[in-house]
Amino acid sequence: xxxxxxxxxxxxxxxxxxxxxxxxxxxxxxxxxxxxxxxxxxxxxxxxxxxxxxxxxxxxxxxxxxxxxxxxxxxxxxxxxxxxxxxxxxxxxxxxxxxxxxxxxxxxxxxxxxxxxxxxxxxxxxxxxxxxxxxxxxxxxxxxxxxxxxxxxxxxxxxxxxxxxxxxxxxxxxxxxxxxxxxxxxxxxxxxxxxxxxxxxxxxxxxxxxxxxxxxxxxxxxxxxxxxxxxxxxxxxxxxxxxxxxxxxxxxxxxxxxxxxxxxxxxxxxxxxxxxxxxxxxxxxxxxxxxxxxxxxxxxxxxxxxxxxxxxxxxxxxxxxxxxxxxxxxxxxxxxxxxxxxxxxxxxxxxxxxxxxxxxxxxxxxxxxxxxxxxxxxxxxxxxxxxxxxxxxxxxxxxxxxxxxxxxxxxxxxxxxxxxxxxxxxxxxxxxxxxxxxxxxxxxxxxxxxxxxxxxxxxxxxxxxxxxxxxxxxxxxxxxxxxxxxxxxxxxxxxxxxxxxxxxxxxxxxxxxxxxxxxxxxxxxxxxxxxxxxxxxxxxxxxxxxxxxxxxxxxxxxxxxxxxxxx
Amino acid sequence: xxxxxxxxxxxxxxxxxxxxxxxxxxxxxxxxxxxxxxxxxxxxxxxxxxxxxxxxxxxxxxxxxxxxxxxxxxxxxxxxx
Numbered sequence: 060x061x062x063x064x065x066x067x068x069x070x071x072x073x074x075x076x077x078x079x080x081x082x083x084x085x086x087x088x089x090x091x092x093x094x095x096x097x098x099x100x101x102x103x104x105x106x107x108x109x110x111x112x113x114x115x116x117x118x119x120x121x122x123x124x125x126x127x128x129x130x131x132x133x134x135x136x137x138x139x140x141x142x143x144x145x146x147x148x149x150x151x152x153x154x155x156x157x158x159x160x161x162x163x164x165x166x167x168x169x170x171x172x173x174x175x176x177x178x179x180x181x182x183x184x185x186x187x188x189x190x191x192x193x194x195x196x197x198x199x200x201x202x203x204x205x206x207x208x209x210x211x212x213x214x215x216x217x218x219x220x221x222x223x224x225x226x227x228x229x230x231x232x233x234x235x236x237x238x239x240x241x242x243x244x245x246x247x248x249x250x251x252x253x254x255x256x257x258x259x260x261x262x263x264x265x266x267x268x269x270x271x272x273x274x275x276x277x278x279x280x281x282x283x284x285x286x287x288x289x290x291x292x293x294x295x296x297x298x299x300x301x302x303x304x305x306x307x308x309x310x311x312x313x314x315x316x317x318x319x320x321x322x323x324x325x326x327x328x329x330x331x332x333x334x335x336x337x338x339x340x341x342x343x344x345x346x347x348x349x350x351x352x353x354x355x356x357x358x359x360x361x362x363x364x365x366x367x368x369x370x371x372x373x374x375x376x377x378x379x380x381x382x383x384x385x386x387x388x389x390x391x392x393x394x395x396x397x398x399x400x401x402x403x404x405x406x407x408x409x410x411x412x413x414x415x416x417x418x419x420x421x422x423x424x425x426x427x428x429x430x431x432x433x434x435x436x437x438x439x440x441x442x443x444x445x446x447x448x449x450x451x452x453x454x455x456x457x458x459x460x461x462x463x464x465x466x467x468x469x470x471x472x473x474x475x476x477x478x479x480x481x482x483x484x485x486x487x488x489x490x491x492x493x494x495x496x497x498x499x500x501x502x503x504x505x506x507x508x509x510x511x512x513x514x515x516x517x518x519x520x521x522x523x524x525x526x527x528x529x530x531x532x533x534x535x536x537x538x539x540x541x542x543x544x545x546x547x548x549x550x551x552x553x554x555x556x557x558x559x560x561x562x563x564x565x566x567x568x569x570x571x572x573x574x575x576x577x578x579x580x581x582x583x584x585x586x587x588x589x590x591x592x593x594x595x596x597x598x599x600x601x602x603x604x605x606x607x608x609x610x611x612x613x614x615x616x617x618x619x620x621x622x623x624x625x626x
Numbered sequence: 627x628x629x630x631x632x633x634x635x636x637x638x639x640x641x642x643x644x645x646x647x648x649x650x651x652x653x654x655x656x657x658x659x660x661x662x663x664x665x666x667x668x669x670x671x672x673x674x675x676x677x678x679x680x681x682x683x684x685x686x687x688x689x690x691x692x693x694x695x696x697x698x699x700x701x702x703x704x705x706x707x
Contacts (some may be wrong), residue, residue, distance in 0.1 A: 203645030
């Protein structure tokens, strides 16, 4: 029996107080995610229950009970507090998926500081703009990533502490670098958890925008209410489940549903810090006896590509419930998973700003392959006309997804960017920036982004950020970056460039430009294809018309070109 | 053959290794070891294609085929004339 039950019953009787009561939270009282994910589970008698099972490269493995999780997060919290980290200071977590990332995240929250997770594959430029924007005071990282920080440290006088969790005890540390070995630190049994309230800041995730710098999405401790309830109702985690969320906590799925939701429920989750291959993943499911699996369409399509035969080599019979997030899950993937695993993937829809799942296929509900599902009870939704912003009542007509901004996990702002934040709201609706239609039964059908942002493997990439970085390459005169369709990643980055005099459009130069972006920004932002052009299409006012290039890539109608400079 | 192995190993070390202290060899897992991610694999494939004047079909450019220098050499040799 699923936690969710009937959609109609849940929708008719919904109140967020359901989660508040289950979590024994009294409005106006103290609510600290770090405490809820560790101490509360122990106080309820589950201290000996396995919380985290981890495996890394080279056959490394570790596991933590809830009591060990509680003490380890206390220890990290106390260490940070002793350094002088204050409530609301930003502390960046810049690590691969090692235990310190998960424990550090909760340790930061316990002392009332703001956790700022960043994807460890970010290059120095991507890292710098996010640390600089947040005025981050401390960064917790690994030895392998220190080189990137050293390249930019001189530009960041506010970054006082670079905490290295795996220092080899040999190499000389530089100014501001501090070693911290969790296994050797004196365990802190008791920590005064900071009495954060509902609206106290908790997590600062960065997401890409169409123009300008990445935006810091501010969340608060009260987000726990919807993260807890969606974990319970959508992911359907139960007492004896082994849960595997494949997302990296550098992104929001990895924190909302890779840390907060499952730990607040007292679940056992497993984490693998090993690169993707179908064999690795299936072996992991078999070994850990994973029951609930939350993954992403790109991974699912990669598994489809690996074929059916490999599935039969492993015992995957432990799997009970599958869900997906990141980009729209195509119908073929749902049908395929039903055929090979005997279970369909349940698509879920949400984003960094929403903080928790807002539209979903719920356990037990009829799945329409290719649909995102229905709105979470308690989230009021509509489709708005693209021009008038009035709700569309006609089923099947595409418009903008709109949500009433009243669920607990919705962002509270963009860091130091109130103008951009205000633009996300129209006529009392929050607009995620995606287009969709709704059918007669209330199912959402994704139709595309409403802007130029590139969704590659579920990660958003700003064309502006890539274009700006391209211009720093010595050979590039001008650039335009668009999404290109891709069978596995849905979209990948494609760049059109014009070259400066003296440079030849060679294959080696293309590779050099690709690697330049990979190191500066990240592998996600690296153009998978570069097309050399003589000139870029521009408006008469000189603005590059990305949409023409995008239409060309997608085989779409070019549309109105009346403003084209050289038409 | 050995020369190709060394060229590829050197390229991987220079381009993808973040931890300068990490030692890698011909059989070090690159993809499953987290040294080269699936997106970066595209640039590694492009390097091989440029260097050895070959074209590797997408269906052959799998994480398994790119998981070590030794395996990459086997893959490249299928296409080198």
